Amino acid sequence: MENVVPEALEYLKIQRVGVIAVEMMDGSPHGATVHYVNSENPLIFYFETNREYRKAEALLGREKSRATLVIGFSDEEAKTMQLDGFVELLKPEEKEFFDTIYFDKFPEKKTKKYGGTPIFFKFTPTWWRYSNFKTPEGKKIWES
Numbered sequence: 001m002e003n004v005v006p007e008a009l010e011y012l013k014i015q016r017v018g019v020i021a022v023e024m025m026d027g028s029p030h031g032a033t034v035h036y037v038n039s040e041n042p043l044i045f046y047f048e049t050n051r052e053y054r055k056a057e058a059l060l061g062r063e064k065s066r067a068t069l070v071i072g073f074s075d076e077e078a079k080t081m082q083l084d085g086f087v088e089l090l091k092p093e094e095k096e097f098f099d100t101i102y103f104d105k106f107p108e109k110k111t112k113k114y115g116g117t118p119i120f121f122k123f124t125p126t127w128w129r130y131s132n133f134k135t136p137e138g139k140k141i142w143e144s
Contacts, residue, residue, distance in 0.1 A: 004043050005142045008130035011072075011079055012038055016105065018071040020047070020123065022058045022087055029068075030054055035109075036071070036123075037101045045069060045083075045123040046090070046098050048109075050116035059121050064088045069123055078133035085125035095120060 021031040032055050038045045049056060058065040067087040072080030090098055098120055103110050129143040 003144065004040070004128065005130060007132065008081055008128070008142065009040055009043075011081060011130065015071050017073075018045075018069050020055070020087070021068045021070075022055050023066040024054075024058050025061045030058070035106060036069075037098075037105045039101065043125055043128075045125075046102060047121050047123070048102065048118055049121065051119050052116045056119060059087060059089055059119065067123055069125070079131065081128065081130045083123070083125040083128045085123055085127070087121050087123050090120040090122055094122070 016035055018034055018036050019031050020034050020036075021029045024030050032049075032053070034047050034049070036045045036047055049059075051060070064086045065088075067085060069083045069085070070080065071082075125144075127144050129141060131139065131141045133139045
C-alpha cells in the first residue's frame with residue numbers, strides 16, 4: 001500500500017501492540033491483541049501466533065482471510081490507525097525477513113520460550129485511516 005503519510009509511518013514505529021480481527025471460517029469476526037512489526041513500502045504487518053490460538057483457524061483454513069487491524073488505544077495520546085485488508089500465512093521464503101524485522105523491534109523474544117506451535121502471518125492492508133486528535137489545528141484525519 002502506497003501513499004501512507006509520514007506521520008502515520010512514524011507512529012507505527014513507536015507502537016508495539018494492536019488488535020487484529022480476522023474473519024473466521026463461519027464468517028464471524030474474532031479479535032485478538034497482537035505484537036506487530038511492519039514494512040513501509042509496501043506497508044505490510046507481520047505477526048507471530050500459536051497454531052492452537054483461535055485466530056489460527058482462519059489462517060490455516062483458507063489461503064487468505066479478511067481482517068481489520070487497529071493500533072492506538074490511549075486517550076492521552078489521541079492517535080489511532082485503522083486498516084482493512086487480509087491476512088495470510090507467511091511463505092517459507094519470507095521467514096528470514098520476518099525474523100530480521102521482528103527481533104529488531106522485539107529483541108526480548110529471541111530467548112523467550114513459548115508453549116504450542118508457532119505460526120507466522122502477515123496482514124496486507126487495502127484501506128487505512130490515521131487520526132490525530134491533538135494537532136494544533138484540531139483533529140486531523142488522513143486516509144487512503
